[in-house]
Amino acid sequence: MRRSFLPIIVVIAGLLAIWYAAVVPMNIKMALTAAERIGIAVTPVGAKERRDRSAMRLVVQNTFAIKDTFALERPRLPAPHQVATELWNSTINKKITSKRSLVFHGWITLSSTLLGFAIGTGLGILLAIGIVYNRAMDMSVMPWAIASQTIPILAIAPMIIVVFNSVGLQGIVPKAIISAYLSFFPVVVGMVKGLRSPDQMHLDLLKTYNASSLEGFWKLRLPSSMPFLFASLKIGIAASLVGAIVGELPTGAVRGLGARLLSGSYYGQTIQIWSALLAAALLAASLVALIGLLQRLTLNRMGMS
Amino acid sequence: MTLVIFAFVFWLVSWRINFVLANSAASETRLIKLVVPVIFGITILVVWELVVRGLNVPLVILPPPSVIADTxxxxxxxxxxxxxxxxxxxxxxxxxxxxxxxxxxxxxxxxxxxxxxxxxxxxxxxxxxxxxxxxxxxxxxxxxxxxxxxxxxxxxxxxxxxxxxxxxxxxxxxxxxxxxxxxxxxxxxxxxxxxxxxxxxxxxxxxxxxxxxxxxxxxxxxxxxxxxxxxxxxxxxxxxxxxxxxxxxxxxxxxxxxxxxxxxxxxxxxxxxxxxxxxxx
CATH class of the missing domain: 1.10.3720.10 (MetI-like)
Incomplete structure (x- = not known):
């Protein structure tokens, strides 16, 4: 890890530099129009003239406007520091109960993510146990479980929301169902692989101990499935978060990170979109990191890492 | 209601068939490996159709597969x-x-x-x-x-x-x-x-x-x-x-x-x- 520290910093710095460099040409036309409005001489005159010019040429002709491109109110591409400021203002500087606080919206999304993740993981593990112990179930369900991963399940998210709305269920539950659905299949597939991972020697050993099949499950199959389970949990929780965010889009939801994205895109509030996006990214990263930590702790105690 | 009961019976029968097929001696052949999931898929469609029709679920909540196929x-x-x-x-x-x-x-x-x-x-x-x-x-x-x-x-x-x-x-x-x-x-x-x-x-x-x-x-x-x-x-x-x-x-x-x-x-x-x-x- 320490060996990779410097390269990671360099790569991140490089990405930020590219981002900053892209801000200038992306925003130059807007900045020039704004500058012209307050009476600064701009070459060439008139927004119409500039529309078909290449952004690069405009930058070279109007170098004075470069610093303006980083400070627009509704830029096409906000600069990193603008996004960071907005993120700071809408998390730390706002009361958490405020409708404009990202902590508030993040919590709405997080709660349905976690509820859905818990349901999906629980059902997934149960189905995996069924598949491993019941041959008919294995042969009937497993091909469909695998095939369903190639289907863009996320596309049905809006329908689930609307259908549950029409039967009177609102708020956290429909979103949680989408999250559950998305985390369900990765867990099933990973867990089946995990429960089958003990090799024949180990299974035979348990037989010579005269272990019942229940004991075989608790003492051999379940422990040896843990690495597989954690690997699929990481995929599952990321998918759950995406599901919760997309689940917030169709009803024009007023709360949640997805709603922030949508309202930002309706009103052209680009900085709001980017900060919601960054908040979602931080949430996803910390959830995956949390699972990673749990994995390390569990596997350490089991002596498997 | 009869349709719902029929759906339940259909489920039991097809599950029994799959159970027998999966535990039979021929369960490793390609044919059986293909037939078992197909039977399962058909069962789901049939049960869906029968339950939706039997319980009169409105179209705006869940349309039956036959209507979807028509559309x-x-x-x-x-x-x-x-x-x-x-x-x-x-x-x-x-x-x-x-x-x-x-x-x-x-x-x-x-x-x-x-x-x-x-x-x-x-x-x-x-x-x-x-x-x-x-x-x-x-x-x-x-x-x-x-x-x-x-x-x-x-x-x-x-x-x-x-x-x-x-x-x-x-x-x-x-x-x-x-x-x-x-x-x-x-x-x-x-x-x-x-x-x-x-x-x-x-x-x-x-x-x-x-x-x-x-x-x-x-x-x-x-x-x-x-x-x-x-x-x-x-x-x-x-x-x-x-x-x-x-x-x-x-x-x-x-x-x-x-x-x-x-x-x-x-x-x-x-x-x-x-x-x-x-x-x-």
């Missing part, structure tokens, strides 16, 4: 246009651009150990993020037509593809690389004959993951704005009209397109990586 056949021209707009123009072009760019960057990066060590963790991190959230931004930049959908797809497939290719290109062992040296292969030859083939299982893994991501990206991006055609547009518009049979018909199209896309990539993989243990069994 699918009746609206085939519209569905086809949506398919072209979303899949061929949006998803496929974005998929090709994104995968090509990612593989090219991975090949460049792989030559520099420093970059590889920095880019792999960052790429892994980015691949786990809800990248679909960039859709509103890209729709704002590239307009409502398929260009913005392709852009979303490019961003979505890029990072999974990048990390898979980079991981694949560093798959070769020191022994194999030494062998190339003893053959006095120049770096280019070593790349074409050793490292690229060795990376193929990983590259195809990324390509397969990306097929689903591409379709999801193209459909979800249309929720943020689109011309008046496309699968995502049709889904959100039909939900507005409570025409759930049309929504389900689009989902059928998405399912067929998704599995066919995946299947084609898997077939190409079989041809290219025939030597890999996972393909030989």
């Amino acid at each position: 699918f056949l009746a609206k085939l021209p519209i569905l086809w246009k949506d398919f072209i707009q979303t899949f061929v123009k949006g998803a496929l072009s974005g998929y090709l651009i994104g995968c090509t760019a990612a593989i090219a960057l991975a090949i460049l990066v792989e030559r520099f150990d420093f970059l590889r060590r920095g880019l792999l963790p960052v790429g892994n991190f980015l691949a786990a993020l809800p990248i679909i959230g960039t859709a509103p931004i890209l729709v704002m930049w590239f307009g409502f037509d398929w260009h913005s959908k392709a852009a979303v797809v490019v961003v979505m497939v890029f990072f999974p593809m990048l990390i898979n290719t980079v991981a694949g290109l560093s798959e070769t062992t020191a022994m194999q690389r030494d062998l190339m040296k003893t053959y006095s292969a120049d770096p280019w030859q070593a790349f074409i004959k050793l490292r690229l083939p060795a990376a193929m299982p990983f590259i195809f893994n990324g390509l397969k993951i990306s097929t689903t991501l591409a379709l999801i990206g193209a459909i979800v991006a249309e929720f943020f704005g689109s011309p008046t055609l496309g699968m995502g547009f049709r889904i959100s518009a039909s939900i507005g009209q409570l025409a759930l049979d049309m929504v389900w018909a689009e989902i059928v199209v998405a399912a067929i397109a998704g599995s066919a896309f995946y299947g084609i990539v898997a077939i190409i993989e079989k041809g290219v990586t025939f030597w890999h243990p996972s393909q030989r069994g």
Whole structure:
């Protein structure tokens, strides 16, 4: 890890530099129009003239406007520091109960993510146990479980929301169902692989101990499935978060990170979109990191890492 | 009510058949392996149909499969246009651009150990993020037509593809690389004959993951704005009209397109990586 520290910093710095460099040409036309409005001489005159010019040429002709491109109110591409400021203002500087606080919206999304993740993981593990112990179930369900991963399940998210709305269920539950659905299949597939991972020697050993099949499950199959389970949990929780965010889009939801994205895109509030996006990214990263930590702790105690 | 009871009976009978088939002596044959999931699928459809009809579930909550099939056949021209707009123009072009760019960057990066060590963790991190959230931004930049959908797809497939290719290109062992040296292969030859083939299982893994991501990206991006055609547009518009049979018909199209896309990539993989243990069994 320490060996990779410097390269990671360099790569991140490089990405930020590219981002900053892209801000200038992306925003130059807007900045020039704004500058012209307050009476600064701009070459060439008139927004119409500039529309078909290449952004690069405009930058070279109007170098004075470069610093303006980083400070627009509704830029096409906000600069990193603008996004960071907005993120700071809408998390730390706002009361958490405020409708404009990202902590508030993040919590709405997080709660349905976690509820859905818990349901999906629980059902997934149960189905995996069924598949491993019941041959008919294995042969009937497993091909469909695998095939369903190639289907863009996320596309049905809006329908689930609307259908549950029409039967009177609102708020956290429909979103949680989408999250559950998305985390369900990765867990099933990973867990089946995990429960089958003990090799024949180990299974035979348990037989010579005269272990019942229940004991075989608790003492051999379940422990040896843990690495597989954690690997699929990481995929599952990321998918759950995406599901919760997309689940917030169709009803024009007023709360949640997805709603922030949508309202930002309706009103052209680009900085709001980017900060919601960054908040979602931080949430996803910390959830995956949390699972990673749990994995390390569990596997350490089991002596498997 | 009789229909519901009949559904339950049908479920029991077909499950019994599957149970017998799965535990019979012939359960390892290809035919049985194909028949059992098919029976299961048909059972689900029949039970769905019977329960929805038996309990008089309104069409706006859950249409029965027969109605969905009718809509699918009746609206085939519209569905086809949506398919072209979303899949061929949006998803496929974005998929090709994104995968090509990612593989090219991975090949460049792989030559520099420093970059590889920095880019792999960052790429892994980015691949786990809800990248679909960039859709509103890209729709704002590239307009409502398929260009913005392709852009979303490019961003979505890029990072999974990048990390898979980079991981694949560093798959070769020191022994194999030494062998190339003893053959006095120049770096280019070593790349074409050793490292690229060795990376193929990983590259195809990324390509397969990306097929689903591409379709999801193209459909979800249309929720943020689109011309008046496309699968995502049709889904959100039909939900507005409570025409759930049309929504389900689009989902059928998405399912067929998704599995066919995946299947084609898997077939190409079989041809290219025939030597890999996972393909030989």
